[in-house]
Amino acid sequence: MYAQMVKTASDGVKSRKDMSPEEAAFQEKIDADIKIEPRDWMPEDYRRTLIRQIGQHAHSEVVGQLPEGNWITRAPTLERKMILLAKVQDEAGHGLYLYSAAETLGVSRDEMVEMLHAGKMKYSSIFNYPTLNWADIGAVGWLVDGAAIINQVALQRTSYGPYSRAMIRICKEESFHARQGYSAIMKMAFGTPEQKRMAQHAVNRLWFPALMMFGPSDKDSVHSEQSMAWKIKIKTNDELRQQFVDQTVPQILYLGLELPDPNIKWNEERGHYDFSDPDWSEFFNVLKGNGPCNTDRMKDRVGAWEDGAWVRDGLMAHARKRQARKEAAKIAAE
Numbered sequence: 381m382y383a384q385m386v387k388t389a390s391d392g393v394k395s396r397k398d399m400s401p402e403e404a405a406f407q408e409k410i411d412a413d414i415k416i417e418p419r420d421w422m423p424e425d426y427r428r429t430l431i432r433q434i435g436q437h438a439h440s441e442v443v444g445q446l447p448e449g450n451w452i453t454r455a456p457t458l459e460r461k462m463i464l465l466a467k468v469q470d471e472a473g474h475g476l477y478l479y480s481a482a483e484t485l486g487v488s489r490d491e492m493v494e495m496l497h498a499g500k501m502k503y504s505s506i507f508n509y510p511t512l513n514w515a516d517i518g519a520v521g522w523l524v525d526g527a528a529i530i531n532q533v534a535l536q537r538t539s540y541g542p543y544s545r546a547m548i549r550i551c552k553e554e555s556f557h558a559r560q561g562y563s564a565i566m567k568m569a570f571g572t573p574e575q576k577r578m579a580q581h582a583v584n585r586l587w588f589p590a591l592m593m594f595g596p597s598d599k600d601s602v603h604s605e606q607s608m609a610w611k612i613k614i615k616t617n618d619e620l621r622q623q624f625v626d627q628t629v630p631q632i633l634y635l636g637l638e639l640p641d642p643n644i645k646w647n648e649e650r651g652h653y654d655f656s657d658p659d660w661s662e663f664f665n666v667l668k669g670n671g672p673c674n675t676d677r678m679k680d681r682v683g684a685w686e687d688g689a690w691v692r693d694g695l696m697a698h699a700r701k702r703q704a705r706k707e708a709a710k711i712a713a714e
């Protein structure tokens with residue numbers, strides 16, 4: 381069983397008077413929207429929070445390749461296959477940018493992967509749900525990447541420079557991902573009655589897991605208060621979730637599909653759609669390792685890591701040989 385740790389203690393946000401001079405100067409930079417760079421002084425908890433979040437984000441990109449990669453060989457047309465292949469490849473690239481951003485904080489990619497495999501680091505809950513048919517692939521691109529973009533557009537303004545810059549590039553690619561998903565689901569929603577039925581089922585099954593991507597409700601979020609104070613997070617989990625619902629409901633209606641939640645209703649007073657909360661007990665259960673695909677996902681990742689050991693060993697041996705040659709040439713030239 382690969383459980384993902386659930387609770388992390390948080391001591392609350394320090395008031396100015398309790399801050400050391402270094403902490404106060406750091407907070408002033410944050411308040412003035414000055415980016416924090418790798419060599420700048422930072423509180424140890426700021427560094428740890430970033431490693432946790434960026435590491436989790438990187439793992440999500442990599443584990444997130446599995447549910448879609450599974451459908452590359454079964455794409456309905458050559459064009460859809462090429463698009464999906466490109467998208468899944470992009471996700472690997474996103475993982476790389478994010479691991480690199482996390483490495484600037486003093487943790488190695490190998491250490492993060494080890495922690496993931498030991499169940500000590502998380503990846504997004506959404507990837508513990510299966511993709512049962514082609515409609516799910518459309519819905520993943522549209523809803524999952526759509527939710528990810530909303531979160532990541534806000535993160536472009538995050539206070540840590542390398543994370544912020546990685547987000548800017550990732551968002552450009554994510555927008556293609558969401559569009560290709562919507563295009564695939566549109567084809568089905570406007571297709572045969574059977575295709576439309578599949579599209580509806582995909583939306584029904586993935587709606588609540590997509591809402592869970594934004595994390596627990598603000599009242600249960602352990603890290604939000606401090607992460608907002610440090611501008612690691614720019615918007616709260618609930619604010620982003622609401623933004624996703626407001627953006628997505630009109631898209632569902634345009635497709636002529638039924639809304640996946642009977643409580644979705646426009647609220648004139650709030651200027652937002654009302655909607656039901658996801659089943660939070662299911663969310664926490666998935667985080668504990670008990671989702672439909674947790675075991676398979678980790679088995680696949682650990683298997684890929686072990687199968688790739690010979691490539692890593694070969695690259696290291698080659699790098700050592702080149703280094704030795706370079707040093708020998710330098711000595712000979714002296």
Ligand code: BYC
Nearest residue numbers: 385388437440441444504505528592593595601602603604
């Ligand atoms: N899944 O205090 P909270 C993609 C954890 S991939 C799992 O609110 P925070 C794509 C949280 O870590 C894009 N765990 O936390 C790729 C914490 O546990 P720990 C993925 C979750 O960090 C391939 C605890 O619950 N995007 O688009 O302030 C193909 C309490 O939560 C989740 C990102 O990773 C969850 N959904 O806020 C297709 C975005 N939610 O660490 C598509 C970056 C919460 O204390 N991350 N937890 O043990 C974030 O923005 C924030 O970390 C979150 C959570 C909003 C997710």
